[in-house]
Ligand SMILES: O=C([O-])C(=O)C[C@H](O)[C@@H](O)C(=O)[O-]
């Protein structure tokens with residue numbers, strides 16, 4: 001490969017707003033459009049690699065100077081991305097002690113912000129490198145150990161439509177606000193995508209109602225893996241009560257209580273495995289969680305952890321400690337689903353179906369949507385990620401982002417969306433129950 005084929009000559013950052021349905025979580029409601037950032041790196045020989053990450057202003061603020069510093073660097077210098085990121089200043093006002101609503105991943109820090117940005121660039125560089133070498137991304141990570149990756153149906157309590165007076169796209173999923181609605185949604189997921197494992201986003205209704213929904217799912221899908229994730233909304237005692245009532249049907253309970261000490265207390269008093277994408281989101285958080293037995297499954301997310309190679313490093317640490325690994329997701333497009341699928345294909349001991357919001361995203365920036373068949377996404381062997389940008393779609397979604405009428409939606413704010421339904425709504429204090 002010539003040096004030119006290797007050298008970054010241009011980087012394009014395209015923030016977009018993509019349709020998001022009225023999904024409920026413990027913090028509120030999804031807004032009708034959600035921001036994402038599409039990253040393209042171009043090499044001297046015209047090869048383009050694509051990546052994707054969060055698109056709120058605090059990520060754009062880091063991504064822009066980072067992108068400006070990339071020209072002239074090699075697409076293969078993946079380790080150098082981290083050194084470069086360390087030199088990008090993060091405005092202290094952008095990181096506070098609040099839980100990050102976009103990822104619901106514990107306290108926001110400058111490092112987490114930088115890693116989330118680096119992840120998108122790492123994926124774009126891997127895509128370009130793979131195209132240049134004629135190799136799929138999974139080969140650059142050491143090679144796939146499976147031909148398809150299993151995903152879980154990501155069930156949400158939801159309204160049929162966005163609140164009155166809020167413009168948004170319509171879909172045909174209908175409302176799911178009670179056990180029957182949740183089961184109907186699960187049946188649609190099974191019918192449309194073939195999913196055989198189900199995760200319910202909880203922390204929305206009092207635990208008794210969510211217990212009833214899981215019981216209804218267990219009756220409708222006997223023996224299928226079921227998960228419940230209230231995003232840390234419960235006290236230790238409530239978590240234990242739910243674990244006791246659902247222990248016979250749960251594959252795992254996800255972030256029942258907030259923070260490692262509370263999770264450790266729950267874990268010490270139940271046999272139900274605990275999973276997290278909130279208390280273990282950085283390498284620094286691992287020792288406390290693993291040595292106290294706070295979690296049994298870490299839900300990795302390459303956006304949080306700084307990319308695909310860090311995800312593999314996380315998997316190795318988990319393996320060392322006998323902790324299982326799977327994958328978290330929130331609102332993402334096909335570029336990230338492709339990236340998730342490549343890295344998941346290379347992790348040998350992946351024993352739980354991964355999460356993906358993708359079925360909720362009716363819009364994408366690809367010429368061809370990725371498909372779930374029998375709940376699986378096939379691992380592409382095409383060079384790079386195996387996806388192609390649809391420039392017209394990208395432009396249209398970018399124009400929406402530029403449109404001043406949509407400006408308030410450039411920041412994800414689930415509490416603001418909820419106030420359209422309930423003007424008194426404030427992000428609930430935890431534990432909520
Ligand atoms: O597993 C999780 O905790 C998530 O997916 C967090 C997300 O932010 C999800 O709750 C959402 O988008 O509402």
Ligand SMILES: [Mg+2]
Nearest residue numbers: 229254255277
């Ligand atoms: Mg979670």
